[in-house]
Structures are given as C-alpha cells and as structure tokens.
Amino acid sequence: MDMVRIGYACVNTELPTSSRTCRLASATPERVIELGRENLRALADILRWNERHGIAVFRISSGIIPLASHSVVRGIPWAERLADDLGAVGDLIAASGARVSMHPGQYTVLNSPRPEVVSASLFELEYHAHLLDALGTGPEAKIVLHLGGVYGDQAASMERFASNFARLSTSVRSRLVLENDEKSYTASSILDLSARLGVPVVFDVFHHQYNPSLKNLSTRQIIQRCGVTWQPVDGPQKLHYSDPWPGKPAGSHAQTVDLQAFARFYDLIAGLNLDVMLEVKDKQASVMKVMAYLGA
DNA sequence: CCGCGTCAAGTTCAT
DNA sequence: ATGAACTTGACGCGG
Numbered sequence: 001m002d003m004v005r006i007g008y009a010c011v012n013t014e015l016p017t018s019s020r021t022c023r024l025a026s027a028t029p030e031r032v033i034e035l036g037r038e039n040l041r042a043l044a045d046i047l048r049w050n051e052r053h054g055i056a057v058f059r060i061s062s063g064i065i066p067l068a069s070h071s072v073v074r075g076i077p078w079a080e081r082l083a084d085d086l087g088a089v090g091d092l093i094a095a096s097g098a099r100v101s102m103h104p105g106q107y108t109v110l111n112s113p114r115p116e117v118v119s120a121s122l123f124e125l126e127y128h129a130h131l132l133d134a135l136g137t138g139p140e141a142k143i144v145l146h147l148g149g150v151y152g153d154q155a156a157s158m159e160r161f162a163s164n165f166a167r168l169s170t171s172v173r174s175r176l177v178l179e180n181d182e183k184s185y186t187a188s189s190i191l192d193l194s195a196r197l198g199v200p201v202v203f204d205v206f207h208h209q210y211n212p213s214l215k216n217l218s219t220r221q222i223i224q225r226c227g228v229t230w231q232p233v234d235g236p237q238k239l240h241y242s243d244p245w246p247g248k249p250a251g252s253h254a255q256t257v258d259l260q261a262f263a264r265f266y267d268l269i270a271g272l273n274l275d276v277m278l279e280v281k282d283k284q285a286s287v288m289k290v291m292a293y294l295g296a
Numbered sequence: 297c298c299g300c301g302t303c304a305a306g307t308t309c310a311t
Numbered sequence: 312a313t314g315a316a317c318t319t320g321a322c323g324c325g326g
Contacts (some may be wrong), residue, residue: 021303023302023303023304024303024304025303067304069304069305070304070305072304105305105306106305106306106307107304107305107306107307108305108306109305109306109307112306112307114306117305117306120304120305120306121305121306124305148306148307149306149307149308150307150308151307183307183308183309184307184308
C-alpha cells in the first residue's frame, strides 16, 4: 500500500470528452438531464480507466450537471432523474476505493463584499456537495476552495469568509478544504483560518513558491503542519503539485510534469501519507509518467 | 460540414 | 484599457 497516491483533474485525454455542456439559452430541463447523463457515463469510463491503470485519486469536473447552480437550472430534479447513473458512478467509486474531490471555479467567491456573488457561491457549493452526496461519498470526498478576494483589507475579507461559511449546509462544511493561492492568501493565512473554522488545508506547492510564507519552516514542515488539520474522517491529506509553463505568465500550469523536479519533491515528502493532485495539461499521461518513474 | 467567435459568473495583476 | 491566469474547451451560428 502506497503512502503517496497520485491523481489528476477532470479530463482523461485518452478518452472521449467528459464535459458536454450547453449555453444558458439552450438549458432546457431535458437538455440538462441528457448532458448530465452523458457526462456521468463518461465519468464512469474515466473511473474504470483509472482503476485499470492503478490511479486512485481523481478530481470530478464541476461541469457534470451543466450550469447546475444557475437559477434557470437550479430547480431541475437531476438527482432523481439521473439516480441510476449517479448510483453506477457511486458504485464504481466505492468498489475501486477511488478518492474523488471537486474544485469549484474562479467565480465561486464566498468572501465577496457583493451579496449576489456570495449568494451564487453558496448555490455553487451546495451543488458540489449535492453531487458528491448523490454519489454516496462521505466527507473524505473534498470540495477544494480558495479563500477568495482581498478587497484591500485581508483581515476583514477573512472575517467575511468565516461568517459566510456558517451559512453553508453541514454537507458542504464537512467537505470543504481551503487551498493557498499564488497571489493573495498564503499557506500561513489559510492555516490561521483553518484553525478557526476546523477546515483542513490543501497545500499547493506551486502557489507557495509564488506566494511564500512561514519562512522559518521547511516545505516538509509546512506540509506536516497542514497535515495536522486533517482528521481521520477527512481521509488522507491532499496536496496540489504542478510545474510552471516556461515563458507563460506566472501561475500557468505546465504541459507535462518535470520528472527531475518531481523527484526532488518526492524525496522531500518521503514517508508522508499523501494524496497528490498533479495539475498539468496532459493529465493522466503525467500521472503514468511519474508512476513509471517511481516504480522503476 | 467546418471555422471560429463566443460562452453564467469574479478578482487580481502584468502589459 | 486589455488580456490572461485560475479546476475544464465545447457550443452553435454563419458561411
């Protein structure tokens, strides 16, 4: 049993697309249900592929139910209509022991000063939890979120996050984990809020390089400090890893993993129990590359 | 049928 | 001002 498991996000580039969607203007109930069905079947294909290739960690795309949190789509009873396909995916997750998670997009900003942005974010987070609930997963199936904006006052913005967090359902609160970002909120800030809310911390190695903190600690020590925020019910500690894309603006993810750099990182986490999410453009190919390299 | 402009939504930073 | 970055390219109009 491996201590470190490695996974990828949303798309398997060897399989047909998993993300059918539609325009808001064409989002009729029948259309959304049909696209959701196709997306769930494609997700089942990915999970079977993962199991065959020994990949246990996977991030489910937020777009499974297109436009799910939008007011036009919100009332559509997709969980009932798609119960069979949701059950099939849930069975695959349970049978394969896959660790799944989700990661809402850049538009989910729980600490915005704008009430309509917060409201949309609450709906979006509830949709993520609803989907993970419908798949029969427990609180180890995490929803990874960035803290949000700063708006010129970081302390007040963290305060707003805390008060809006309290408005979330038990399901979202049991699944939510906070990630450091490359511009505003350092691992140190995230750990502060984590201590207050009792929410685990996903350490993103790449973001930490651009937006460092806790400079008296080694990277390994920071990872261990984040590890303390994970309780047994949360599942193994999760961590994000990626490389920069040379020549592209800071923050953009590389086409493929750099094996040399990953090997150095792997030495640094030796002996820790981690689920590592690889954020690279070539997805499963990089995971296979790394697993082959480590197995060799 | 194919090319390509556009798509629900926020915030920040670099040019 | 504009574009690009972030979890993910696909939809669908016009020729």
